[in-house]
Amino acid sequence: MxxxxxxxxxxxxxxxxxxxxxxxxxxxxxxxxxxxxxxxxxxxxxxxxxxxxxxxxxxxxxxxxxxxxxxxxxxxxxxxxxxxxxxxxxxxxxxxxxxxxxxxxxxxxxxxxxxxxxxxxxxxxxxxxxxxxxxxxxxxxxxxxxxxxxxxxxxxxxxxxxTGIWPYLKLTVASAVMLCLEIWYNQGLVIISGLLTNPTISLDAISICVRVSNELGAGNPRVAKLSVVVVNITTVLISLFLCVVVLVFRVGLSKAFTSDKEVIVAVSDLFPLLAVSIFLNGIQPILSGVAIGSGWQAVVAYVNLVTYYVIGLPIGCVLGFKTSLGVAGIWWGMIAGVILQTITLIVLTLRTNWTSEVENAAHRLKASANESQEMATEGV
Incomplete structure (x- = not known):
């Protein structure tokens, strides 16, 4: 919100x-x-x-x-x-x-x-x-x-x-839906992993991976005055460095979260997938930031719904429960959803008419100010 x-x-x-x-x-x-x-x-x-x-x-x-x-x-x-x-x-x-x-x-x-x-x-x-x-x-x-x-x-x-709550509420709801679909997707996969065979090990392993992925992936520079291209180039380099760190120190990072040997082995096996997720999580938040700054929350909410829940989640469930991949299969489903969402956001960004976006922003501010003034006058 x-x-x-x-x-x-x-x-x-x-x-x-x-x-x-x-x-x-x-x-x-x-x-x-x-x-x-x-x-x-x-x-x-x-x-x-x-x-x-x-x-x-x-x-x-x-x-x-x-x-x-x-x-x-x-x-x-x-x-x-x-x-x-x-x-x-x-x-x-x-x-x-x-x-x-x-x-x-x-x-x-x-x-x-x-x-x-x-x-x-x-x-x-x-x-x-x-x-x-x-x-x-x-x-x-x-x-x-x-x-x-x-x-x-x-x-x-x-x-x-x-006053003027209604136009803001609509944008707030769209924002909440957009980001909740994204957050729930990751956490939903954690919950689904609890339904696998030996749920304690599966749940611990994927929970640790999701936590590491989110924290390291969020380490991208937020420099508002630089262009999206420069920020993405910088983020790609940082993400690649973090991927190498994760792959080289996979056992040590696992031990930082748990002392259970079975969980350490399970997490270490998932770290190649985690490295892919860190790379994607470095680029995707920047594109989401462009969407938030432009007020595209409603559009991205539909994108997230389709890429994450219509495509990514079913793929993860099929690979996790119908093959021998288990937790790795669920993780592959998550990666598929993120890849599709990232590609869609790239296309939306490239096709954007920024002149129209400036006009839309001015209209949004004017509408909100007018409604606040009208409701304040009625109150008087």
């Missing part, structure tokens, strides 16, 4: 409509908090949901324990994500990085204490994660309120945030 903030705030900043950016951020917080209330029920009853999906009692129980501990994080997300996109739209990146680094270091220390020293297990780890996100939200909020950099874009809380 927060990617809509990135779209509208980024375009407002480019159009020098600075005063509207704070209103957009606040409007997003209102919608995100409403969504957080709905998600709370999903998190609380995650155990029965996992059982209904065919997971074992042990996996469902542990998943529920962790999910319930993560409920406070949902509300921190609802506040932190719009603020981060609000700052990113103004090219305020370094302060965000410093704040995140500080919270990360504290989070690492607290997690070690809670899990290794106090032995609070999954629930303790989840609660510390929720606390860290609330701390990050608080620090981001203080920066926005107190920093001179946000003096023009943040003018205080306003009732205008409760």
């Amino acid at each position: 927060a990617s809509a903030v990135q779209t509208v705030c980024g375009q407002a900043y480019g159009a020098r409509q600075y005063s509207s950016m704070g209103i957009i951020c606040q409007r997003a917080m209102v919608l995100h908090l409403a969504a957080a209330v709905l998600l709370t029920f999903l998190y609380w009853y995650s155990g029965p949901i996992l059982k209904a999906m065919g997971q074992t009692v042990a996996i469902a129980h542990e998943g529920q324990v962790f999910a319930r501990g993560m409920i406070p994080q949902i509300y921190a997300f609802a506040l932190a994500c719009p603020m981060q996109r609000f700052l990113q739209a103004q090219n305020i990146v370094n302060p965000l990085a410093y704040m995140s680094l500080g919270v990360f270091l504290l989070h690492t220390l607290l997690t070690w204490l809670v899990t290794n020293v106090l032995d609070f297990g999954l629930l303790g780890a989840a609660l510390i994660l929720s606390f860290s996100w609330w701390l990050l939200a608080a620090v981001n909020g203080l920066y926005i309120v107190m920093s001179p950099s946000c003096r023009e874009t943040w003018t205080g809380f306003s009732a205008r945030a409760l």
